[in-house]
Amino acid sequence: MSGLPESFAIVTDGLSMRYGSETALDGVDLRVPEGAVYVLIGANGAGKSTAMKVLLNLVRPDAGRAEVFGLDTASQGPQVRAHVGYIPESHEQDYKWMTCGRLIRHVAVHYPAWDHEYAAHLIDIFDVRLQRKVATLSKGETRRLQFVLALAHRPPLLLLDEPADGLDPMVRNRALAQLAEHLADTPTTVVIATHHIAEVESLADHVGVLSAGRLVAQMSRDELRRTVLRYRLEVPEGWQPPPELRVTSMRRSRAGREVQWTLVGEPDDVTARLAAAGATVRDVTPLALEEAAMAFLAEEGAP
Amino acid sequence: MLVNLDPHDARPLYFQIMEEVRRAVVVGSLKAEDPLPSVRELAAELVVNPRTVSQAYQELEREGVIYVRRGQGTFVSPTVKRGAGERRSLAQAVAKRALLDARRNGVGAEELVTMIQKLAAREDV
Numbered sequence A: 001m002s003g004l005p006e007s008f009a010i011v012t013d014g015l016s017m018r019y020g021s022e023t024a025l026d027g028v029d030l031r032v033p034e035g036a037v038y039v040l041i042g043a044n045g046a047g048k049s050t051a052m053k054v055l056l057n058l059v060r061p062d063a064g065r066a067e068v069f070g071l072d073t074a075s076q077g078p079q080v081r082a083h084v085g086y087i088p089e090s091h092e093q094d095y096k097w098m099t100c101g102r103l104i105r106h107v108a109v110h111y112p113a114w115d116h117e118y119a120a121h122l123i124d125i126f127d128v129r130l131q132r133k134v135a136t137l138s139k140g141e142t143r144r145l146q147f148v149l150a151l152a153h154r155p156p157l158l159l160l161d162e163p164a165d166g167l168d169p170m171v172r173n174r175a176l177a178q179l180a181e182h183l184a185d186t187p188t189t190v191v192i193a194t195h196h197i198a199e200v201e202s203l204a205d206h207v208g209v210l211s212a213g214r215l216v217a218q219m220s221r222d223e224l225r226r227t228v229l230r231y232r233l234e235v236p237e238g239w240q241p242p243p244e245l246r247v248t249s250m251r252r253s254r255a256g257r258e259v260q261w262t263l264v265g266e267p268d269d270v271t272a273r274l275a276a277a278g279a280t281v282r283d284v285t286p287l288a289l290e291e292a293a294m295a296f297l298a299e300e301g302a303p
Numbered sequence B: 001m002l003v004n005l006d007p008h009d010a011r012p013l014y015f016q017i018m019e020e021v022r023r024a025v026v027v028g029s030l031k032a033e034d035p036l037p038s039v040r041e042l043a044a045e046l047v048v049n050p051r052t053v054s055q056a057y058q059e060l061e062r063e064g065v066i067y068v069r070r071g072q073g074t075f076v077s078p079t080v081k082r083g084a085g086e087r088r089s090l091a092q093a094v095a096k097r098a099l100l101d102a103r104r105n106g107v108g109a110e111e112l113v114t115m116i117q118k119l120a121a122r123e124d125v
Helices: A048-055 A077-082 A100-108 A116-125 A139-151 A169-185 A221-227 A267-276 A289-301 B013-027 B039-046 B050-062 B084-104 B109-121
Strands: A008-019 A022-028 A031-033 A037-041 A063-068 A084-087 A157-161 A189-194 A206-211 A214-220 A228-234 A249-255 A258-264 A280-286 B066-069 B073-076
Touching: A008 A048, A008 A189, A022 A048, A022 A063, A031 A189, A037 A048, A048 A063, A048 A157, A048 A189, A077 A084, A084 A139, A100 A116, A100 A139, A116 A139, A116 A169, A139 A157, A139 A169, A169 B039, A169 B050, A206 A221, A206 A289, A214 A221, A214 A289, A221 A228, A221 A289, A228 A267, A258 A289, A267 A280, A280 B084, B013 B050, B013 B084, B039 B050, B050 B066, B084 B109
Parallel strands: A022 A214, A037 A189, A037 A206, A084 A157, A157 A189
Antiparallel strands: A008 A022, A008 A031, A008 A063, A206 A214, A228 A258, A228 A280, A249 A258, B066 B073
16 A cells, blocks of 8 residues: 555566567566556567566576566576466467366366365356366367466466457456456455456556567556546647657647647646647546557557 | 446546445435445456455445444445435536536537537437
8 A cells, every 4th residue: 555665576677588580578677566456468469478478487588587476487487386376378278188177186286275165166157067178178168277277276476368368258257257256355466468458457456568578658557547648738720749748649639729639647747848838738538447558559650 | 236337437446336336325226224245246246356346445434425344244324315415416426527528529518508408308318
């Protein structure tokens, strides 16, 4: 809470990673507060999955370091993984020859904290059929199995990579409701990587925006709401914005003498700068989470 | 209690929950000493972060709309009012939203009021 120094479940410093000529991560400094539901947004290929794999020491970054609960991921990978429930982006599940029931028992022994009663509840909620062979599962069925495996040991950290992918809308809603209930019962930090923010936005309290491997924004939902605003301005003919605002300006539309911009910054400061430059601020409106987050992505493609 | 959240609404989710509870009290669907759903239940129902529900409940408790009975749950305050003041603040919130929406669409306040009156006079609205 405010006033107290924040402690972080995840800290990364300057994570960089290339696959051949492709930049997957470019100097990423993640700060995920303990207990947060942190939604990592970005297009496909923006680096979200790579970031999660670095946190689990499944891939090694070319530069930078990462800590999970103070554990160095590169040298303490197994300890880190013991603290994490992970849903990978891929629906490929190991041990394909096993039945779901056998796989669940197999995974359970690796986690001293495995909660058998809770696992049974999750199997029921996610409608996992224990006799089925893993190899025969559909995408959605695999996802549901992965939810059981990730939640049943009540890990302090959940890394969920496109968790709703492959789930039909009914099951998706049930899965996310189960996640909300899980959070009420178990103190957990959650990172959700998604390119579809609308699916999970009601759970989010922190947001990170990845674009081409760079973390272009990272803040709490409250801060996003407070500092990313739409300004409706009346401006004289041929008016040009002050250069220092051009940098933070992200989206604009024009209709006659009225322009509408989405700007980032302390509202008082932005308003003062606009006024000093000869614009009259007609209206300032907050944005819904998705719009505000998307504004950071729009910046990249803008001319 | 029926709570509806709109993710496209720019108001914070905890605030939307507060408004919904207040609305339920004003329209009488929540009465004094009625139990509220637990944080866990409402979080699962709305698919929101349990912290968001907690925050809404804490603020409502501070305002005296609800109170917590230890070990038993959260209830509507016995002193909760459904008076003119509460109706007025509800109406004010609705008017504010309409005004904001109007402004976004370039509709002036007077124009909006005139149109509302015109529509209200019609029987089919």
